[in-house]
Amino acid sequence: MRPFILVAASAICLAGAASADTITHAMGETEVPDDPQRIVILTNEGTEALLSLGITPVGAANSWLGDPWYDHIAPLMEGVQPLGTENGINLELVAALEPDLILGNMQRHEEVYAQLSAIAPTVMSERLRGDWRVNYALYAEAVGMAEEGAEVLAEYDGQVAALSAALGDNLAEEVSIIRFLASQIRIYQLDSFSGVILSDLGFARPAIQNVEEFALRVGRENIPDMDGDRIFHFTYDNGNGEGDAATSEALADPLWQSLSAVEAGRVHQVSDTVWNTAGGILAARLMLEDIAEIYGIE
Template sequence: MNKLLQLLVLPLVLLLVLSACGNSSHKEASDKKADTTTIKHAMGTTEIKGEPKRVVTLYQGATDVAVSLGVKPVGAVESWTQAPQFEYLRGDLKDTKNVGQEPAPNLEEISKLKPDLIVASKVRNEKVYDQLSKIAPTITTDTVYKFKDTTEMMGKALGKEKEAQSLLQKYDDKVKAFQKDAKAKYGDAWPISASVVNFRADQTRIYAGGYAGDILQDLGFKRPEGQQKEVDKGKDIIQLTSKESIPLMDADQIFIFKSDPKAADADLVQKTEQEWTSSTEWKNLDAVKKGHVVDGVDEITWNLAGGYQSSLKLIDDLYEKLDIKKQ
C-alpha cells in the first residue's frame, strides 16, 4: 500500500517542481524583458537595459533636452559658440566632459567615459554610428533641430516618458497662449507671414524651415508662398546666390540673425548685411517699407541651440520683439 502511494505521489511532486521552475523561468524572462527598452530610431533599432545614468549627447538639441529631463550628460559635444557650452546650459554642465565637435565627435574620449547611452543624429554621425554602437547603445534622430522628436525619443530611452510628455505639453500650452495673444494684437490680420533671414560672411540665407521655421509654423505664422515651394522640395535652408533673389525674403515680418559679433568673421558678416540691405531690391520689400524688420535676434536661440529650453526662449523673444502683450 505504501509503495502504491509513493508511486502516486511522486509524479505529483515532480509536476509541482517542474511547474515552479517553469514559472520562475517565465518570471525571470518577463523581468528581463520589462527591464529592456527597445527604441526604433533613424539608424535602426536599439535595446537599452535599465535606465541609463551615463549619457553622452552628440548634438546641441540633445544636450538641451537631457538637461530639460533632469539628466546631466557625462559628455557632450562643444557648443557652436560660447564654448565649451552655451551659457544658458552651462550651470547644469559643470562636470560634463567635452567630447569634440558636433560634426566630428572624439570617439576615444567618449569611450573613456563608459557611457550607457549615446544620443546622436543621422545627419552628423551616420558614418561613425557602428563605432559608436560598439561603445554603448546609440540612438539617433534624422536631423538635429526636431526638438520634439528628440524629447520623445530621449524620454523613452531614459525611462522619463512622463517627464517628456509634460515638457511637450508645456510647449503646446505656451504655443496656444501665444496664438491667442497674437490674435489680440493683430486682429483680423492674424496670422501674418514671417521670414527668417541670415546674413553670413560668405552668403545670405533664408531659413524657411528648420528650427525657427518649424516653431513659427507651430505658432501660427504663415510661410511666404515662394519659401513654401522650396520647403515642399525638401529645402529648409534657401541659399541666395544674388540680390535678385531678395524678393523671396518678403513677408509681413522679417527676422534677421547673424553670427556672434565677437566671432572672427564678424566684420565680413556686417559687410554682407550692409551690401544686401543697401540694395534697391531690399528697400522695395514690403516689410522694409513698413518697418517690420527685427534685426539681430539671438542666433543661439533662433538657430544653433535646437532644443526644448531654447524653443521656449524663442517664443518669449517673439513676445518682446513684436510687443505682444500676454492676456
Template sequence: MPDPMSRRTALAGLGALGAALLAGCSGGSPGPAGGTLLPASDSGTGTAASDPPSPTPSPTPDVTVTTVTGPVTVPGGATRVVTLDTAELDSAMTLGITPVGAAKAPLDAGLPDYWPASRLAQVAVVGDIGAAPDAARIAATRPQLILSNQTRDGGHDGTLRALAPTVLTPTTGYPWKDGFQLHAAALDRREQAAAVTGAYARHIDQATRAINGAGAGGKRISIVRFVEGEAPTIRLYGRQSFIGTVLADLGLGRPDSQNADRPDTGITPDQLAQADGDYLFHATYGDPVRSGAAAVLASTAWQGLGAVRAHRAFPVDDQLWFQGIGYTGANLLVAELQRALGA
C-alpha cells in the first residue's frame, strides 16, 4: 500500500488539479486560507484620476435548495461553513472551501488526516460527529451555513437552524454522490462540482484500464473493519457503502459475503472465512485491542485466509477508506487500490 509520502504526493497532485479546475470555473483566483474564490483585483494602492470609480460589488443572491426537510435558503456564496460529518467536510474542502468548524469522529484525535495539515489547522473542532451539537462552539465560528445529514443530526435540526441555515442530506455513505450535489448547490458551486465529477470519471476510466491491463480486473476485493465497542463483531462492507461504490466504479468484484445491496454485515471470528477474497483491505477504528483487531490479526484463522497467505492483505487508513466520503477521498482510494493491485 502507498506509504505516507506517496499519499502526500497523490494528494498534492489532486489538489493541484482541483485548484486548476476551480480557478478555471470561477474566472477568479484561489482565495485566502479559507478557500474562498475571489475575482481578480488590482494590486495598486490608488485609482488614477482618469479612471472611473470601482463599482460596489452586488451582493450574491441567496440560494434556496430543496432538502428532505423542505426548502432551505442560504446566503449566496457562503464561505463560513460548519460541517458535522466527514462527507460534508470532504465536499466543502473539495469545492475549495475550508470550513470554519467541523465535527470529528468520536474515537479519533482529530479530523481526517488525508487533508493537508495546513488546511486542517484552520478548522475549529466543534464537537463529535453524532453528539448533541455544542451550540456555543458552533456559534463562535459565526457560520453562514451548517452541513450535516439526518442520520447524525436529524434530531438536532431545531438547535442547528437557530445557529445558521442548515442543510441535511438524508444519510451518508452510499449516496455520497447525491450528497455532494446537494452540498454544491448549497455552497453555490455547481459549476465547480461539474468539473470535480468530470475529473473523477476520467480518473476512474484511466485506473480501470490500468487495473484490467495488469490482469486484476474483476478480482474479488474484501473490505474488513474492526470497530472499538463492537468486538467480537467484525464488519464486512457491502455494495451500499462508500467504499462499495468506489469498487463498483472500478468494475472490481466482491466476495459472496459482501456482494449484496447493504452497507455492511457483522461476522464473528469463527466466521472469518467470509472475510476472504483475492485481495483484502482492513482498517481499525479506535483501539486495536478493544476493537478486537489485535486478537484477530494474530489468530490462526486470519493467517489461514487465502489473501493473507498470498500476501494480498493490506492494512489501510480508516480515516480515508471509511471516513473519506467524497470525491477527494475517492480519488485517493482509487490511487491506493491501483497501486495495491499492481496496476
C-alpha cells in the first residue's frame, strides 16, 4: 500500500455539504439531499473520487480485479457492500442499503436509471474512458463538496506540472500504450485513461495513437503498428491465465521482437489496474509515480 493514498483520502477537511441543490447530469436533473450519508457508487473511477474526498460509500461496484477491491483501495473499503460489476449491478442489494444518493454512469447504467431513481436520488456521469476528471467534478458537486473536489484536482494538476517539468526532453519520446487481453490487443489512443494522463504530462504519441479516439482493437498481425520510442504495456487477466498466456505469446512473436523500442530496451510492463482499469484519481497518482520511477525522477 503506497502511503500517500491513505493520506490523500484522510487529509481532506470534511466541511459540511452545501444546501440542497439540483444537479444537472447526463440523464437530466436530480434534487440531491443536503448532506448525503449513505452513498452508493456504481463505477470504479467514482469510488476513487469519493475516497479521495474522505467519503466511504455504503456500497460500490466491485473492482474489475481483486476480491472484491483493488489492492490499492482495499484498506479504505472496510465495511463497503460489493454490488456486482459496473455492468452487472445487483439492484436488490442497492435497495437493501437504503441509500440517500446513488452515483452512476450513463454508459453503464442508462437502462436501469429509472429503477435506481426509484430507490434514491441518482446522478449519472455521461462517459468513462478519458472523462475521469469531468466525472470527478460532477460527483464532488453531487455530494456537496465541489470546492473540496476542485482543490483535490488542483493538487493533482500541481503534481502533473512538477513531473512534466522534471521529464524535460523525455517528453519528446513517442510513447506507445498497449493492452493485452485474451482475445485481442488494444492500441490505446488519446481518449483513454492513460492517454489523458500522458497528454497532460506533454508526451508525444505515435501518429496512429495521436487521435481523439479510445483504442484500436487488433491482432498480432498488427504488432508493427504498436511501435514507438518507448512502449508501456499491461495485461488484463481475470484469473484464468488466458490474458497472461496471450501476452507471453505476443511478446515472443518475431514481429514484437523486431520493434525498435524492443530492440532498444525501452519496453515496460506496468499495472493494468493502475494504467487503465481503476480509472480514477488514486490510480492517476500511482501512474505518475510509475512514470517518475521509470524515468529515474525522485
